[in-house]
Each structure stands twice: as C-alpha cells, then as structure tokens.
Amino acid sequence: MRETGLSRATVDRVLNNRGRVHDRTRSVVEETLQRLSAPDTQPPSGPPQADLVLRVGRGMMGQVRAAFTASGALGAFHDLHMADEAAVLRCVEGLCKDLARPLIVTAKNSDRLVSVLANARARGKRIIAMVSDLSPMARDAFVGLDDRAAGQTAAFLIGRMLGDRPTTVGVVLGSPAFRCHEDREIGFRTGLRAHFPKVIISAEVQGEDSADLTRRAVADLLARHPALGAIYNVGGGNAGMVEALRGAGRVSDMLVVGHEVNPVTMPLLQSGALDFAISGDPSDMLDAALRCAMARGPDGAQPPRLRSFGIYTRFNMPDFSTTT
Numbered sequence: 001m002r003e004t005g006l007s008r009a010t011v012d013r014v015l016n017n018r019g020r021v022h023d024r025t026r027s028v029v030e031e032t033l034q035r036l037s038a039p040d041t042q043p044p045s046g047p048p049q050a051d052l053v054l055r056v057g058r059g060m061m062g063q064v065r066a067a068f069t070a071s072g073a074l075g076a077f078h079d080l081h082m083a084d085e086a087a088v089l090r091c092v093e094g095l096c097k098d099l100a101r102p103l104i105v106t107a108k109n110s111d112r113l114v115s116v117l118a119n120a121r122a123r124g125k126r127i128i129a130m131v132s133d134l135s136p137m138a139r140d141a142f143v144g145l146d147d148r149a150a151g152q153t154a155a156f157l158i159g160r161m162l163g164d165r166p167t168t169v170g171v172v173l174g175s176p177a178f179r180c181h182e183d184r185e186i187g188f189r190t191g192l193r194a195h196f197p198k199v200i201i202s203a204e205v206q207g208e209d210s211a212d213l214t215r216r217a218v219a220d221l222l223a224r225h226p227a228l229g230a231i232y233n234v235g236g237g238n239a240g241m242v243e244a245l246r247g248a249g250r251v252s253d254m255l256v257v258g259h260e261v262n263p264v265t266m267p268l269l270q271s272g273a274l275d276f277a278i279s280g281d282p283s284d285m286l287d288a289a290l291r292c293a294m295a296r297g298p299d300g301a302q303p304p305r306l307r308s309f310g311i312y313t314r315f316n317m318p319d320f321s322t323t324t
Helices: 008-016 022-039 060-069 086-097 109-123 148-162 177-195 210-225 238-247 266-271 282-294
Strands: 051-056 077-078 102-105 125-132 140-142 167-173 199-206 230-233 254-261 276-279 310-314
Touching: 008 022, 051 060, 051 086, 060 077, 060 177, 060 282, 077 276, 086 102, 086 109, 102 109, 102 282, 125 282, 140 282, 148 177, 148 199, 148 230, 148 254, 148 276, 167 177, 167 210, 167 310, 177 199, 199 210, 210 238, 230 238, 238 266
Parallel strands: 051 077, 051 102, 102 125, 125 140, 167 199, 167 230, 230 254, 254 276
Antiparallel strands: 276 310
16 A cells, blocks of 8 residues: 555555456556565665655645654755756765665656656666656656545545636746746646536646746636636745736635645634645655665566645644644
8 A cells, every 4th residue: 555655545556456456556556565675675674765856836845854854764855946947956966876775766757857766777876756756767666645536536625615606717837947837737737627528728827836937826826717717837936826826816806726735834824814725745755765765676668656644624634734
C-alpha cells in the first residue's frame, strides 16, 4: 500500500484475484511486489543520503525542509524557489558531478534539464523526481500524487457545488512545464467534460507559483471574465489569488479549489477564501522519495510511487498543515 499509493482493498483484489482490476493497476502492484521481494532492493543501513533540489512554493518548501531535517538524511538542501531555468541547471549540473549520491528533484520538465539528468543516469547516478514528474529517461522513479486524479477531483468538487446549471470557471496555472500542473489541468478538463458539460472553462492564466504574479494574473482574469463562478488553482501563489479576489469584491461568492495545505494556505482555508485544498503529506512524500533513492533496484525507469491525497476544508485541517 505504501509503495504503490493504492488502497488496501485494491491491493487485496490484485493479490487474491478478487473482483475486477484494471490491467495497469494490476501491473503496478505485481511489479512493486516483485521489487520488494528482491533481496537487492533493500536500502543500506544508516541514515539516507540524497541531495534535494526543489523549485516549489514557499509553503511546501518549509514543510519539505522540516521533514528533511527530521529524517536525519545526509545531503544538501537546495531552495530554488522562483529560480529560473539557468539557475536550476547550474545547481543540478554541479550535483551530477557526484555520481554516488542520489538526487531528488522537483523542477520544470525542460529539454535541457532532461538532457543533463539523462546523461547523469547513464553514468550511474540515481535520480528521483518528487512532486512533479519528469520524462522517464531523466529519472529512475517518480514519487508524488496521481495528479490527473487530483484534477478530476477538483472538477468533481466544482461541478457538484455549482449544480446543474451553465457556469464559467477559470484555471490558474503555475507553469505548464511542471508535469504536475499539466496533469492536473488535463484531469480537470476531462472531468468537467465527462461529468459536468455545463461547466465551461472560459480562460486560463499563469502565475508561476508566485503570489505577486498570481495576484496580477487573477486580477486580469476577473476583469476580463466578471461572471466567473469558480476558480481552480493547480499550483501555488494562493495568497496572491485571494488578494485579487478581495480586491475585486469576489472573495465571498467565488468557489475556489486549490492545492496544498501549509502555513500559507491554512489561513486562507480558515477564513473561507479558499473552499477546498487537495493535498498529500509532504513528509510522507519525502520519506518515500528517500527510501526510493536509497533502494538498490533494477536499472531503468520504474513505475510511479503514487502517494495518497485528501480533500481539506476549514473543518478538517491535517496535522502537517502547520509544519514549517
């Protein structure tokens, strides 16, 4: 369950041949069972060792940093919040000179980064993509959420809350170069199209996970589409989004779904400015990524290690929401 991110019931159906299971799900369970059963996949003794390169929002950055410190892991923690591609590449290229220490990375899936990481993997370096996936050639494994399912969950929440009536919604992207953002948007679009055809996406804006850029992008979105009934923010910059809503006088009558529960988004949920937040536990995600980084498994890209996520409101804040 921990390694696949699947429920107990799903794992039970696969292992005991009970009921119908999708072929892809069965393959993930069987491959994971085979990997865990092999003697050479057990991590070495002692504290985990890995370097981290993270280009994430401030709220999640603090949570992952705290989890990294608590884990006792040996390695460097690189905070690249709002760093441009050149800065990310310089950092990754430097770390890839040491082939022995695994690298856990959250970054945009750019051609140049994929090339650098693929070259390092070919020379023996172990690469784990966390939070946002990378091209398979650039990483040994991905640890994160099923982001298409997360986007479909957002579509379900908005569609059910708005009811069976024509409504327009807006989407706020951090950057489509993040695989997690792209997959959430795809899941959201397909979820609405399949189940709530009267709910129409009227516009998209991009905030790059920055509170200031998101504030300006959402302010422009509201000015161009004053009749919006809901907003789905697939990335960060939630504080800026809420500031724009307040400036437009829409904070009390706009249905808003976002991602992550942390010290930045928690006050927004508590105030009612953010209605729902879809989030996994960053500590659980890092723990899985560290175990994956230290495992001595077979060569080649492995199936994603999908972690569970929850839907949170002001009434059910998770314990990890206050971690800084």
